[in-house]
Amino acid sequence: xxxxxxxxxxxxxxxxxxxxxxxxxxxxxxxxxxxxxxxxxxxxxxxxxxxxxxxxxxxxxxxxxxxxxxxxxxxxxxxxxxxxxxxxxxxxxxxxxxxxxxxxxxxxxxxxxxxxxxxxxxxxxxxxxxxxxxxxxxxxxxxxxxxxxxxxxxxxxxxxxxxxxxxxxxxxxxxxxxxxxxxxxxxxxxxxxxx
Numbered sequence: 001x002x003x004x005x006x007x008x009x010x011x012x013x014x015x016x017x018x019x020x021x022x023x024x025x026x027x028x029x030x031x032x033x034x035x036x037x038x039x040x041x042x043x044x045x046x047x048x049x050x051x052x053x054x055x056x057x058x059x060x061x062x063x064x065x066x067x068x069x070x071x072x073x074x075x076x077x078x079x080x081x082x083x084x085x086x087x088x089x090x091x092x093x094x095x096x097x098x099x100x101x102x103x104x105x106x107x108x109x110x111x112x113x114x115x116x117x118x119x120x121x122x123x124x125x126x127x128x129x130x131x132x133x134x135x136x137x138x139x140x141x142x143x144x145x146x147x148x149x150x151x152x153x154x155x156x157x158x159x160x161x162x163x164x165x166x167x168x169x170x171x172x173x174x175x176x177x178x179x180x181x182x183x184x185x186x187x188x189x190x191x192x193x194x195x
Contacts, residue, residue: 005040005054012036065133065162068174075140079131079156086130093123132159136171 016032016039034048037055041048064071064079097119104112133156134140138148140155151157161167 002054004044005051006058008040008043009036009051009055012039064131064156067134067136067139067172069134069139071134071140075155083130086126090123090126093119093126097123128158128160130158131156133157133162136161136167 013032013036016035019032019035022030022035037048037051040046041051044051064076066076097116100112100116100119103109104116135145135148135151135155135157137150138144138155140151145151145155146153148155150161
């Protein structure tokens with residue numbers, strides 16, 4: 001039933017968008033989105049809140065940068081799941097930080113400000129650790145990944161690494177032009193034919 005929600009929402013939204021904003025109950029205007037959500041909820045016998053939550057969950061996560069290589073779907077699914085878990089931890093720590101900030105404002109609770117500083121540093125570390133793509137050095141390729149000193153054999157890295165202006169351009173190549181850092185400091189291609 002929940003898998004029908006995005007399709008029904010798109011259908012009803014297209015219909016409701018033709019009407020634009022219209023007056024709802026008590027003279028308040030309603031948006032096409034809210035009317036479409038209400039129709040989906042009625043059609044499937046659910047609450048509007050459940051429809052809203054299902055739509056949030058159904059929105060696609062940001063793509064994992066793969067350098068144009070085919071990557072095993074299980075590996076990509078693991079990275080997406082890891083991002084979801086880290087994002088959950090980030091949300092929980094943000095809530096904890098807000099609570100500590102309010103509590104540290106109370107007279108005599110200054111030590112909580114120190115704890116809040118630890119929470120902020122932990123947040124920064126977690127946000128920086130979100131998987132963004134394959135490791136630019138080993139590309140997660142068997143035979144290279146296990147020896148990669150950059151990703152420590154995980155095969156993935158975070159956005160700051162992918163955006164690093166000091167990374168050699170040759171490591172940013174896509175598809176069969178992909179280069180990886182070999183066991184020494186030599187750039188090699190896993191796609192070159194052995195002769």
